Amino acid sequence: MMKIAAVALLGALLVGAPSPTPTPIADGSGGSGIGIQLLDIPVDAQDDSRARTNIVDNVAPGTTIQRRVTISNFDGGEQQASVSAAASTVVDGAFTPDDAHPNELVSWISVDHPTLTLPARSAADVTVTIAVPADAPEGEQYATVWAQADAGRQTASGVTIVNRSGIRVYLSVGAGNGPASDFAIEGVTASTGPDGVPQIDAVVHNTGGRAIDVKGSVALRDGPGMTSAGPFDLGTATTILPGATHTVSIPLAAGLSAGPWTAALTLRSGLTERTETATVAFPVAEADAPVPAPQLWSAVLVAGAGLVALSALVWALVLLRRRSSRAHARAAG
Known part of the structure; x- marks a missing residue:
């Protein structure tokens, strides 16, 4: 289990503890609606970007x-908010809510203030407790701690939109420090996305025992005329389960030449970082592709035949008009 930095947590949670006193949000703080942010960061994970924004731990x-979290109301009016946990899963590389299928981890999570009244532009701290039973199975489970506005916003079409934001929970149960995190880049290629923008695709294999959140960037160099481009960032992290393989795609910029290029790719998850370099070339659209020689000669022959046929037709019309004119002349004489 990781030690918590900065502020010590006080004792066990008390049922019916007094509501926290909201504090004003500093001017200039961004956001809208209800927000949630992790306050306690494990000492051993100060440099781990995943542990700075998510609850990530291995416990016996x-x-x-x-862990303490702060719940914020960024709106200009008072908000009633609720705080709770729900199961999550990983679907096609995305950490996805799965409210309909609770897992064991959800039953271990409680909060000291499930409901909050937050004045306009104010925030209050809530403590999240995860009590793992002595007979808990070993392995990693996933959940999300949600902060949600109780009052939804209704659109003109009658659809109610609920404002909520969450913090991911990656909890591994087992002895010691738990299974290590690791991954490998098993291939780098170039392609064109559905919108026609070129992209770099990397096949990533999670070779460790924990889920990973892959982010990173790619830079292009040694292009036509020794040009370079980038770096281009992978905006949203891709979550990959242990043992799974997923293709991570980084969109580049429209208008890049086909190449070839040298693609220098860097991917990371937490403190684990991997790099790969590959020579790539982007597919050329059919409209831009050069016409092969046989097709080019076929096009020339077809065009020539068309011109000959058109010339013959024009000449026939001329002859017909001449004969018609002579016939009229003889009839008049």
Whole structure:
């Protein structure tokens, strides 16, 4: 289990603890609606970007951990908010809510303030407790701690939109530090996305024992005329389960030449980083592709035959008009 930095957590949670006193949000703080942010960062994970924004830990069965989060109301009016946990899963590289299928982890999570009244542009702290039972199975489970506005917003078409934001929970149960995280880049290629923008595709294999959130960037160099481009960032992290393989795609910029290029790719998940370099060339659209020689000569022959036929037709019309004119002349004489 990781040690918590900065502020010590106080004792066990008390049922019916007094509501926290909201504090004003500093001017210039961004956001809208209801937001949630992790406050406690494990000492051993200060440099781990995943642990700075998500609850990521490995604990032994029978262990209880706590994390503080702050719930913010960025709107200009008072908001009633609720805080709760729900199961999550990984679908096609995305960490996805799965409210309909609770897992064991959800039953281990509680919060000291499930409901909050937040004045305009104010925030309050809530403590999240994860009590792992002594007979908990080993392995990693996933959940999300949600902060949600109780009052939804109704659109003109009658659809109610609920504002909520969440913090991911990656909890591994097992002895020691738990299974290590690792991954490998098994291939780098170039393609064109559905919108016609070129992209770099990387096949990533999660070779470790924990889920990973892959982010990174790619830079292009040694292009036509020794040009370079980028770096281009992978905007949204791709989540890959242990043992799974997923293709990560990084969109580039429209108008890039076909290449060839040298693509220098860097991907990371937490403290694990991998790099790969490959020579790539982007597919050329059919409209831009050169016409092969046989097709070119066929096009020339077809065009020539068309011109000959047109010339013959014009000449026939001329002869016909001449004969018609002579016939009229003889009839008049």
